[in-house]
Amino acid sequence: MRSERWLAITSLAQRQHAVVSTDQLRHMSLPARTIANASKAGHLIPVRKRVYAAAGVPTTEFTPVMAACLAGEPFTAASHLSAGWIYRSPFIAPGGLDITVYGDWCQRLNGVRCHRSVFLDEPDRAVVMAIPTTSPARTIMDLAASASAWLLPKLLDDFLRRHLCTPQEVMACVERIGGRGRAGTAFLRVIAQERIDGHHPGDNDWEVGVARSLRKAGFRVVQQFQVVVGDRVFIIDCAIPDYKIAVEFKGWEPRSVRTGFDHDAERDVLLTGEGWQIIPATSRTKHADLIRAVQEAIECRK
Incomplete structure (x- = not known):
């Protein structure tokens, strides 16, 4: 391969977290035989x-999600947990691979949760660090x-504080896409309004304090633990994964309407069906009582 061609490939790969697609290589006038020989x-x-990854170009933490996006067609975007991570949400653990594909593309990608959507319009799309990503409001x-x-509400308020989107943009997305029966739509409509x-609610340190107390008591606690149930991913406030115990905050404020209660009730039913035990807590729950409840739950599961 001529040096000028390889320079063009590595230049593109450096902008795309070390990876390039076959379509991009062919667009650079590389025939299939040349690509095969280079491989x-x-x-x-x-x-x-x-x-493909270009040899000699350093990868980044975003290389896997970039590669997943390049593997999809005709238009693919990092979405759901991947998009939240790309937008640096402090409430989402890194590494999860979610992409949304527009149209009828139905291939499976190993280790990737692929979502299909007929709604992926211009307001739903963005490019972040060269990665095609759902817009903040769509995320x-x-x-x-x-x-x-x-x-x-914490996810939404974090995006609003950092001016990634406005509540009006979120509401517009809900009105455009959030039809009857779409999980979470009714509650999101309420909190966006x-x-x-x-x-403008302030920050809540409840979860941090509870997690700290549980760790001091000797439990292995994971905050914002992700659980896959079918084609959905649920995020548990404070999880003890070794025993499938979930400590969930049941405060009133984010449930000031029935939709908040209904949303959590559905989550609890699905998580319980997967073997998780839900321990509810409020801002008035004493940490000592919560530790005792967790200890009793663990004893019952041994």
């Missing part, structure tokens, strides 16, 4: 079907199906 020579390293909309009624009306 055999170790210059192009297969990452996924039709996606909140997608996460509404899995976040608890305590966590969803509250923020349009001027409601």
Whole structure:
């Protein structure tokens, strides 16, 4: 391969977290035989079907999600937990691979949760660090199906504080996409309207304090633990994964309407069906009582 061609490939790979697609290589006038020879020579390293890493170009923490996006067609975007992570949400653990594909593309990608959507219009799309990503408002909309009624307002408020989106943009996304029966839509509509009306809740340190107390008591606690149930991903406030125990905040404020309660009730039923024990707590729950409840739950599960 001529040096000028390889320079063009590595330049593109450096902008795309070390990876390039077959379509991009062909757009650079590289015939299939040249691509195959470069792969055999170790210059192009297969990452996924039709996606290669350029040898010598350093990867980043976002290389896996970039490769997943390049593997999809005709239009694919990082979405759900992946998009929340890309937008640096402090409430979402890194590493989860979620993509949304527009249209009828139905291939499976190993280790990737693929979501199909007929709604992926211009307001729903963005490019962040060269990664095609759902827009902030669409990301909140997608996460509404899995976040608890305590966590969803925190996710939304974090995006609003950092000016990633406005409550009006979130509401517009809900109106455009959130039809009857779409999980989390009704509750998101309520809290978005509250923020349009001027409601600005402060930060809540409840979860941090509870997690600290449980860790001091000797439990292995994971905050914002992700659980896959079917094609949905739920985020548990404070989880003790070794025993499938979930400590969930059941405060009133984010459930000031029935939709908040209904949303959490559905989550609890699905998580219980997967073997999780839900321990509810409020801002008035004493940490000592919570520790005792967790200890008793663990004893019952041994």
